[in-house]
Amino acid sequence: MASGNVVVLSDRPDRGRHLAEAVAPVADCRLAGVEEHWADLDATIGIIADVTPTRSETRVCLNRLLGRLQGRRLPAIHLVRSSQAAAVHEAQSLGATACLPATLDPSVVVEALFRQIHPEDTIAELIVRRHVARTGELINSMFHTAETGGIDMEEVERGLDPVMDAVKDGGLTGWxxxxxxxxxxxxxxxxxxxxLTAGFARSLRLSGGDSQRMVRAALVHDVGKSRIPAAILNKPGRLDPDERTVMRTHAAIGHEILLASGSCDAITLAVTRHHHEMLDGSGYPDGLSGSAIGDPVRLLTICDIYAALIERRPYKAPMPESEALRVLQSMEGKLEAGLVDAFAKSIVVGLGRPAAAG
Ligand SMILES: [Fe+2]
Ligand SMILES: [Fe+2]
Incomplete structure (x- = not known):
């Protein structure tokens, strides 16, 4: 992940803001002016300089940076208004590791900078990693809070865009x-x-609001596992019947946690309690069947089972995607067949490869 921050040095606030906005999905970004003193340079991973080199303040600022770097090289894209050799040479003497025309789209500038910082990664990969890290922080915090009380639903809300944006921009495979x-x-x-839920919602062309509701439910659906003993939760192998009974309490516990949290929507509550119910009534905790199980729950149950099959665990290799789809398709009567087919299509589109299932 692109840890550390990028400094956008600009003497044009509007242009600087656009550059900073283009950096934001990839890394933390700080907008600075020519009065910058480069105090916390250790955290800086790159610089975009959109400044007028002929101004004395600019030269002082950039020379101050060179002094701080003490010969160390820091990726620095300088935007120049002239392609003449003199302008490029001047920028290089002020620390530019590359010069680009100031008229370029900010996204192109950002891509050029990150090619220097992380030459082995694409921008899409960096964005996905950043979004995974952000959402992961939220999951960890949510599980920690849920061990003893309710959770902060506003915090959950901050996880929705990172998941949806990452799947939209970086694809399901990357995620x-x-x-x-x-x-x-x-x-x-x-x-x-x-x-998987974000990708399925996109494939089904759900509205933005419905997609958000589904992803919110997906993020919290197993929050009840926060109160399952770690020895059972992380057991490297199959659970025995007693352990399975304990594990199965997580759905009802999760529902209780959400009720205690307040301001939780009906879909998230239903998904959390019922994502292990099966259409034939063989699921838990309430043994619901048929029409008693709503569409959002049916949809998430499919994503949930598929995720469990393709997970990478220390003691078992992940099941190949085509085999996992075959397992879903073998659960006729328990899962809605039409929805499983739609899910399989979303996986094929999202992963960009044909499914061998069927
Ligand atoms: Fe679960
Ligand atoms: Fe789950």
């Missing part, structure tokens, strides 16, 4: 790959379900 690199099983599972 799944980054999430599956994390060792914590519950963390990995919640983020997988959230990404």
């Amino acid at each position: 799944l790959e980054v999430v599956r690199m994390h060792d914590d099983i519950t963390f990995q599972h919640c983020l997988l379900v959230a990404g």
Whole structure:
């Protein structure tokens, strides 16, 4: 991930703001003027300078930076208004590691900077990693709070855009790959379900509001696991019947946690309590069947089962996607077949490869 921050040095506030906005999805960004003293340079991973080099304040500022760097090289894109060799040479003497025309779109400038900072990663990969990290922080905080009380639904709200934007901009594959690199099983599972749900909602062309409701429910659906003993939750292998009974309490516990949290919408409540119910009545905790199980719950249950199958665990290899789809398709009577087919299509589109299932 692009940890550390990028400094956008600008003497044109509007242009500087646009550059900072283009950096924001990839890394933390600080907008600075030519009065900048470069006090916390250790946290700086790159610089975009959109300043007039002929102004004495600019030269003083950039020379101050060079002095602080003490010969160290810091990726620095300088935007120049002339392609003449003299202008480029001047920028290089003031620390530019690359010069680009000032007229370029900010996104192109940001891409050029990150090619220097992380040459091995694409911008899309960096954005996905940043969004996974942000959402992961939220999941960790939510599970910690839920151990003893309700959760902060406003905090959950801050996780919606990172998931939806990452799946939209970086694709489902990117999200799944980054999430599956994390060792914590519950963390990995919640983020997988959230990404799969976001991708499914996009594929079904749900409205923005409905997509948000589904992703919110996906993020919190297993919050009840926060009160399941770690020895059961993280057991490296199959649970015995007693352990399974304890594990199964997480759905009702999660529902209680949300009720205690207040201001939780009906879909999130229903999904959290019923995401292990099956259409044939064989699920838990309430043994609901058929029409008693609403569409949002049916949709999330499919994402939940698929996520559990493709998770990477220390003791087992992840199931290949085509095989996981076959498992879903074998659950006829328990899952809605039409919805499973729609999910399979969303996976094929999202992962950009044909499914061998069916
Ligand atoms: Fe669950
Ligand atoms: Fe789950």
